Amino acid sequence: xxxxxxxxxxxxxxxxxxxxxxxxxxxxxxxxxxxxxxxxxxxxxxxxxxxxxxxxxxxxxxxxxxxxxxxxxxxxxxxxxxxxxxxxxxxxxxxxxxxxxxxxxxxxxxxxxxxx
Numbered sequence: 001x002x003x004x005x006x007x008x009x010x011x012x013x014x015x016x017x018x019x020x021x022x023x024x025x026x027x028x029x030x031x032x033x034x035x036x037x038x039x040x041x042x043x044x045x046x047x048x049x050x051x052x053x054x055x056x057x058x059x060x061x062x063x064x065x066x067x068x069x070x071x072x073x074x075x076x077x078x079x080x081x082x083x084x085x086x087x088x089x090x091x092x093x094x095x096x097x098x099x100x101x102x103x104x105x106x107x108x109x110x111x112x113x114x115x116x
Contacts, residue, residue: 027105032064033074034103041093049093051084077109078102 037060043049055063057071064071075091078084083098084091093099101107 028108029064029066029070030074030077030109031103031105033060033066033071034078034099036060036063037075037091038099038103041096041099043096047096049096051091051093052089054090074109081109081112083112 036055037051040055041049041051057068057075060071061068075084078091078099079086083095083102084093086092098107098112102109
């Protein structure tokens with residue numbers, strides 16, 4: 001039992017380190033930021049996807065290896081394009097599929113039409 005729990009924790013750590021390494025390998029800084037947001041997003045009942053307890057911009061910047069100002073611009077771009085909206089200390093994702101595409105670098109935020 002103890003050994004199994006240890007293996008589960010260690011595999012989770014390896015998986016997280018692998019995700020972080022692949023995230024830092026992405027070329028676009030906005031894509032790295034959006035990938036961090038996608039990794040923290042949770043799907044609730046129905047189709048509502050939220051990012052509860054939104055990390056600080058500095059925390060996201062550290063995780064994505066960008067400046068805090070870049071994080072601010074990237075999140076504001078999502079809000080301005082209607083992909084997410086801010087609700088107190090969380091982001092509510094209006095278009096999960098689009099955010100996934102943005103996080104993989106398949107779409108550029110400047111190329112999309114405003115949805116809200």
